[in-house]
Amino acid sequence: MDWDQPKYRLRDAAKVSGWPLNTLRDYFARDVFSWQEGDASADVAGSSALLSLRSVMRLAIARHLWMCCQRPKDAFLAAIQFTDVGSRSHDPASRLPGELFDHAFETLLVFRPQQGAHVIAVERSKRLDIDEITTDIFGSPGAVIVLDVGAVFHGILKHLEITTGSRE
16 A cells, blocks of 8 residues: 555545545645645645545544544644554554554554544454553543544545555
8 A cells, every 4th residue: 555645636635534625725724734745735726735645544533533522733643643653563563654453453543632642452352441541551541532543544445445455
């Protein structure tokens, strides 16, 4: 899968991520969302910006977090933890930036306002203990947003008609 080739028009990215097109244009113009390396911003009025798959995925994750009443910029920055940050190779489960953990694990993004976001692997056969997870990540139990990144990931790939390899 080519994560960084700019080939999706902003209009298409808006459609598959759920953001209204004019909202995306406004957020990019006001630097609420930032153009990422590899994206081709529109240099001339009326021309099309092109986004990479990584950027489209980032927008979709940000949209889901925004729907949970998070500020758009905070949601965008949290999404980067999935799209641009991988896991340590010595972890029981590891992943590359923008990719899911192995099939034996759910890929979840855990977000707490003012404290950031973390992408975690949870064994599919285990019960999710939010207090344990939040204490491990943030140092104390409490309210968080838990997003099933795998569902977002597969939804975007389906909308864009992209087939995946065995790891996703």
